[in-house]
Amino acid sequence: MNHTRFKEQLVRDKAWLKQLYENQSITNLKQLIRSASDKQLDTLIRFFHYLSNGVIKMHKKNFDALEKRHILYLRKSFESKVALKKLISGERSEKLKKILKIANILSLLLYTLFNDSEN
Secondary structure: OOHHHHHHHHHHOHHHHHHHHHOOOHHHHHHHHHOOOHHHHHHHHHHHHHHHOOOOOOOHHHHHHOOHHHHHHHHHHHOOHHHHHHHHHOOHHHHHHHHHOOHHHHHHHHHHHHOOOOO
């Protein structure tokens, strides 16, 4: 997928992504994720892919706040193109499982989308 198409998806799902970013309750956050459309889940998965590959830069303070296990999980689950394609074309339940596993750090991951680009 080219970057222009991905940007279009981000714009399309901006309101939903903003809700994820701003949500303080893990219960509400998980409900937002479970009730998302497949397209919204795919956008979030692609975001994680680009973040894992350094195409989207994460703020240093947020990266430093992540535990090593979160970084390893992001890389293992979303970094490779093969894993991305498999996940995007796979079952909804698998998408939800992967995303819900890191629901508690979504605000750190999504910070870059809704704040200036200073590191």
